[in-house]
Amino acid sequence: MTVETAELDDAELIRRSADDPEQFALLFDRYARQIHLYAARRIGTQAADDIVAETFLAAFRRRGSYDPSYRLARPWLYGIATTLVARHRRQEERMLRALARTGVDPLPEPVADVVVDRVAAGDRERELAGALASLSRGDRDVLLLVAWEELSYEEVAQALGIPVGTVRSRLHRARRKARAVLGDEEPE
Amino acid sequence: MKAIKDFRRDTPPMTAAAGNAARGRLLAAALEPERRRAPRLGWRLAVAAALAVTVGTGVVVARDQPRTTPVASVSELGERAARAAYDDRGQVPSAGQWLYIRELQAPQSADGGYGVDVSRRVVWEQWTSVDGKQVAALYPDGRLLVQGNHPGLGAADLGRAPVTPESVLAMIRQKLEGMEWVVDGPQTPPSAEEQLFQAVYQLMGTQALPPEVRAALFRGLATIPGVRVATEVADADGRRGVAFSYTGESARYDLILDPVDYRFLGTSGVQTKGYTGVADVKGGTIAAGTPLTLTARLEARIVDGPGQR
Numbered sequence: 312m313t314v315e316t317a318e319l320d321d322a323e324l325i326r327r328s329a330d331d332p333e334q335f336a337l338l339f340d341r342y343a344r345q346i347h348l349y350a351a352r353r354i355g356t357q358a359a360d361d362i363v364a365e366t367f368l369a370a371f372r373r374r375g376s377y378d379p380s381y382r383l384a385r386p387w388l389y390g391i392a393t394t395l396v397a398r399h400r401r402q403e404e405r406m407l408r409a410l411a412r413t414g415v416d417p418l419p420e421p422v423a424d425v426v427v428d429r430v431a432a433g434d435r436e437r438e439l440a441g442a443l444a445s446l447s448r449g450d451r452d453v454l455l456l457v458a459w460e461e462l463s464y465e466e467v468a469q470a471l472g473i474p475v476g477t478v479r480s481r482l483h484r485a486r487r488k489a490r491a492v493l494g495d496e497e498p499e
Numbered sequence: 500m501k502a503i504k505d506f507r508r509d510t511p512p513m514t515a516a517a518g519n520a521a522r523g524r525l526l527a528a529a530l531e532p533e534r535r536r537a538p539r540l541g542w543r544l545a546v547a548a549a550l551a552v553t554v555g556t557g558v559v560v561a562r563d564q565p566r567t568t569p570v571a572s573v574s575e576l577g578e579r580a581a582r583a584a585y586d587d588r589g590q591v592p593s594a595g596q597w598l599y600i601r602e603l604q605a606p607q608s609a610d611g612g613y614g615v616d617v618s619r620r621v622v623w624e625q626w627t628s629v630d631g632k633q634v635a636a637l638y639p640d641g642r643l644l645v646q647g648n649h650p651g652l653g654a655a656d657l658g659r660a661p662v663t664p665e666s667v668l669a670m671i672r673q674k675l676e677g678m679e680w681v682v683d684g685p686q687t688p689p690s691a692e693e694q695l696f697q698a699v700y701q702l703m704g705t706q707a708l709p710p711e712v713r714a715a716l717f718r719g720l721a722t723i724p725g726v727r728v729a730t731e732v733a734d735a736d737g738r739r740g741v742a743f744s745y746t747g748e749s750a751r752y753d754l755i756l757d758p759v760d761y762r763f764l765g766t767s768g769v770q771t772k773g774y775t776g777v778a779d780v781k782g783g784t785i786a787a788g789t790p791l792t793l794t795a796r797l798e799a800r801i802v803d804g805p806g807q808r
Binding site: 458 | 502504510511513514518520522524525530641736797800802803807
């Protein structure tokens with residue numbers, strides 16, 4: 312079964328999951344780790360554990376309305392995850408501001424990893440954290456989906472349900488703010 | 500971009516335990532309906548049958564006495580929907596928050612015609628303040644337009660104890676009394692019952708309300724003279740539901756609920772009486788049968804402010 316389905320694109324998997332719901336778990340196997348890392352980088356691993364579970368539950372429940380012309384479900388899943396991350400917006404910004412202020416990232420880490428040395432952040436990282444905290448949620452969503460997750464403009468538009476033009480303008484604004492604190496040494 | 504790409508790059512990956520737990524929750528959800536399908540279907544048929552019988556009775560009664568409502572059927576729906584409202588594990592809104600709603604709609608008819616074009620669909624987003632006083636939507640250029648909302652009642656007003664069907668309807672009636680209705684040309688203003696139905700219809704479709712208020716509104720709907728049950732009413736997404744239906748002087752409106760769990764699906768409205776000589780309509784004519792509204796709720800969520808999703 313797995314051998315056979317390994318070749319299927321996401322849209323086909325989702326279609327098959329209408330009659331065979333367990334097929335949806337293959338989508339989890341494809342994307343759960345990257346969704347988790349994305350959420351963990353924004354709001355910490357513990358919150359990310361919940362967000363991964365909720366993202367795939369929500370996606371599973373909405374699978375009937377998935378547009379099969381999008382063969383890759385990755386943007387769709389990132390869109391759901393981003394919406395869930397938004398519930399933690401205040402915490403996200405609080406932690407970024409704390410990092411900017413103290414140089415220590417308060418992003419909660421799993422207990423087992425406390426031995427990992429927490430090197431104090433450099434000035435640039437602190438400034439960047441401050442800049443990220445000052446972005447509007449929509450601008451930050453676009454910036455991080457492009458910079459971290461390497462979604463294309465079209466994929467970000469699909470994920471967030473906004474026009475591509477809005478993706479461009481949000482990204483432009485977010486980069487301008489980031490550049491303002493980082494200096495001009497990187498022309499994209 | 501490199502600095503951003505490197506930011507928190509050393510975040511640890513998902514642990515095996517977390518991955519297994521999340522995958523397990525997904526599989527549990529995937530397997531659950533299989534086990535439940537038979538009894539749920541049975542219940543659904545039973546409800547449909549109960550409604551069919553009582554609707555039949557109601558129609559007969561209604562023919563003999565035009566003012567008599569098919570009480571048995573619509574109160575049955577009110578009661579079932581009210582009970583289901585208590586099972587709703589939605590988020591609890593607090594003061595200052597907004598309800599974000601994304602819905603599928605038939606758009607306004609092109610070239611200034613009256614009503615909506617049911618052959619097309621658009622996605623519409625709006626935000627309503629939890630206090631019920633404001634509604635917000637986006638301009639095409641992305642700016643947020645915030646306006647006053649009808650009927651201007653929210654969770655705090657309607658949730659004032661004791662919450663009963665009578666108390667919530669009385670509060671809405673009182674609010675409506677102070678409003679002036681502007682009608683165009685030969686059209687007649689809506690009756691008190693129609694206004695009341697429309698206000699409840701709007702509250703149910705656009706406001707974040709606590710379970711006890713929703714339950715009281717469902718039970719209250721069933722007591723408004725003229726409110727009936729309609730079955731197999733399709734929303735804009737093609738989902739068929741059971742509806743509270745009201746036919747007024749010139750139009751019929753349906754508040755469509757899921758036939759199994761009674762959550763809000765969408766709305767549908769159609770002109771039932773034709774008019775000529777209407778000043779602000781192209782051609783001056785409104786034909787009977789013109790679709791007036793067709794919506795389907797896709798998503799609703801409590802957020803901290805208008806424009807947030």
